[in-house]
Amino acid sequence: MKRPSLSLLFLIFSVLLLVTAPAVHASVQAEGELIRVEAEGFAPVQGGDRNAAREAAKRSAYRDALEKALGAYVEGVTEMKNYEVVRDKVFSQTTGIVKKLDIVREKVDDDGVFYITAVCHVARAALDGVLGPAVLDALGNPRVMVLLDERIGDTVSFLSTAESEVLRVFEKAGYLLVDSGQASILKTIDLEAVRTNDDPEVFRQIARDFQADVLIYGKAYASSFSDQVISGVRIYGVRSTVQLKAVLANTAYQLGSDTVEEKSKGVSVEDGAIKGLKPAATRASGTIVHKIAYSIVSGSAGGIPGRTVKVKMSNLTFKEAKALKESLQDIHGVTSVYQRLFRNKCLELDVVSDMTAEDVASLLSDLGYDIEDLSSATVEGALNERTDKEE
Numbered sequence: 001m002k003r004p005s006l007s008l009l010f011l012i013f014s015v016l017l018l019v020t021a022p023a024v025h026a027s028v029q030a031e032g033e034l035i036r037v038e039a040e041g042f043a044p045v046q047g048g049d050r051n052a053a054r055e056a057a058k059r060s061a062y063r064d065a066l067e068k069a070l071g072a073y074v075e076g077v078t079e080m081k082n083y084e085v086v087r088d089k090v091f092s093q094t095t096g097i098v099k100k101l102d103i104v105r106e107k108v109d110d111d112g113v114f115y116i117t118a119v120c121h122v123a124r125a126a127l128d129g130v131l132g133p134a135v136l137d138a139l140g141n142p143r144v145m146v147l148l149d150e151r152i153g154d155t156v157s158f159l160s161t162a163e164s165e166v167l168r169v170f171e172k173a174g175y176l177l178v179d180s181g182q183a184s185i186l187k188t189i190d191l192e193a194v195r196t197n198d199d200p201e202v203f204r205q206i207a208r209d210f211q212a213d214v215l216i217y218g219k220a221y222a223s224s225f226s227d228q229v230i231s232g233v234r235i236y237g238v239r240s241t242v243q244l245k246a247v248l249a250n251t252a253y254q255l256g257s258d259t260v261e262e263k264s265k266g267v268s269v270e271d272g273a274i275k276g277l278k279p280a281a282t283r284a285s286g287t288i289v290h291k292i293a294y295s296i297v298s299g300s301a302g303g304i305p306g307r308t309v310k311v312k313m314s315n316l317t318f319k320e321a322k323a324l325k326e327s328l329q330d331i332h333g334v335t336s337v338y339q340r341l342f343r344n345k346c347l348e349l350d351v352v353s354d355m356t357a358e359d360v361a362s363l364l365s366d367l368g369y370d371i372e373d374l375s376s377a378t379v380e381g382a383l384n385e386r387t388d389k390e391e
Contacts, residue, residue, distance in 0.1 A: 015208050039065035042115045044106060053114035054106070058086065062098050065120035070096075084092070097126045122278075142292075143338075143350065144170050145178040145212035145249070145306055148242075150220040152273045159273050162220030162242050165281035173289045176350065207249035211352070213308075213336045214255065214292055218243040220281065222273030234283040236269050240276030242284045246292050252328060256291035260284040281340055297361060309357045311349040315382040321347040 040196055041061030045053040098120050105117040137170040148163040150156070171177055203215060206239040219241070226237035244286065266272030321342050328337045333353050340348040361371045361379045373380035 033124050035124060037065040037068045037070045037120045037122055038270070039068060039101075039120050040115070041117050042113050045112045045114050048112065050108065053108075054116070056072040056105075057106075057114045057116045058101065058118075059121065061101060061116055061118045065098050065101070065122060069120075083197075084127055087239040097122055099123045099126070122202045142209065142213035143176045143178060143217060144214045144353075145206070145210055146170070147215065147217040148220050148244075149218070150277070153224070159270075160272065161280035164279050166216060166244065166285040169249075169289055171280060175289075176310070178212050182313030203247060203249050203252040211336050211350070212249045214246055215249045216244055216285075216288075217245045220277055222276055224268070224269045224272070229306050229338035232386070233267060235265050237273050238264050238266060238269055238276055240264065240273055240280050242277060243286045244288060245305050247287050253295075255295040258284045258287040260287075266280065309351045309353070309355070309360045310378045311351055311360065311364070312346065312378070312380045313349075313364070313382060314346045315371035316345050316347050318342065318344075320383060325349060328363075331363065 023204055039061045041057040041059065041064055043053045043056030043060060049221040058096060086165060100121040101118050102120075103116050103118045106115065108114050146163055146166050148160075148166065150162055174240075206212060206215060220243075222238050222240040224236045225239050227234055229235070239261065240263075241259065241261045243259045247253060248255060260280040260283045262276040264276035266274045267273055311328075313321075316324065324347065325339060328334060328349070328351055331353075333355060335352040338350040338352070340350060342348075353360075357365075357374060357376055357379050361374050361381075364379060364381060365371055368384045369380060369381045370384050371381040
């Protein structure tokens with residue numbers, strides 16, 4: 001396989017714990033939520049239009065600033081499948097990530113090339129917000145399963161406040177989630193055994209049973225530490241803690257973890273717990289949501305068994321839906337086919353394989369399906385009416 005060039009390798013990366021990494025050279029400095037970068041840009045002057053050349057040089061400087069900021073923000077260089085997807089998505093939004101560009105020097109050389117040197121400020125949060133989803137897409141949208149043991153005092157809570165918030169954060173970040181309709185089945189898993197067992201086979205079994213790529217598990221608990229009566233109303237002080245750990249399900253490789261504590265007040269212990277568990281879950285899951293993608297990209301996690309493409313097909317009888325699922329399972333290179341639902345003649349599947357969404361769409365077209373919508377991770381369509389009549 002042809003190896004990428006050194007310039008590409010510089011940008012193929014993995015974030016380690018999303019903490020501030022030391023500057024890679026003097027032209028890059030960390031300044032709180034911003035990364036200060038000395039960047040250079042250039043563009044030829046065409047038809048004597050210096051203004052157009054200057055704007056093109058600024059765009060070149062934006063890109064240079066982003067590349068240098070990435071070098072300061074991340075560590076580790078590795079090869080990554082579908083690198084171009086990440087590169088294009090990140091670079092397409094440079095002006096949104098580079099918050100400020102101050103030109104300190106500009107000139108036109110004897111060859112008619114406009115050069116500028118600028119000081120740029122790159123926003124860490126914006127960089128991560130673009131980088132994470134781009135990496136996720138290139139990874140093939142790993143499916144996430146969340147298992148939290150949630151308690152208030154010594155009582156198991158049926159509110160699932162923390163678990164629901166973790167699911168929301170990961171769904172917003174672009175991850176596919178194990179069907180929440182199986183919640184009752186998930187609850188039968190011995191969470192204590194999961195937390196205390198280092199045997200990878202425990203996680204592999206969960207991965208097989210629920211077709212999950214990443215397992216997020218842990219504890220969410222709250223307890224009262226004080227109470228007082230104010231204006232005739234008893235107010236409880238509640239301490240809420242959320243502990244999360246993310247592992248690659250088929251290997252038990254740890255991708256990230258975090259523990260967050262919140263103190264809150266409520267008219268009951270349960271009220272205070274709800275007020276504390278939700279923000280604690282938001283912060284904890286927000287810390288590891290992109291760590292997962294970057295850890296997998298680094299190669300140290302061993303990767304996931306393929307990319308997931310969501311398939312939605314309508315105009316199917318149950319027999320036809322069953323036949324489609326079996327046809328996809330028999331295709332070489334397909335790791336698994338997970339049925340999300342079949343309702344009102346509409347079938348939803350997750351197809352895990354090394355194929356792109358376009359490849360899957362092509363296969364479905366050959367099987368007699370009209371493709372109506374196609375994205376990088378979703379294929380939608382219906383059974384060809386002509387095929388119905390022929391049958």
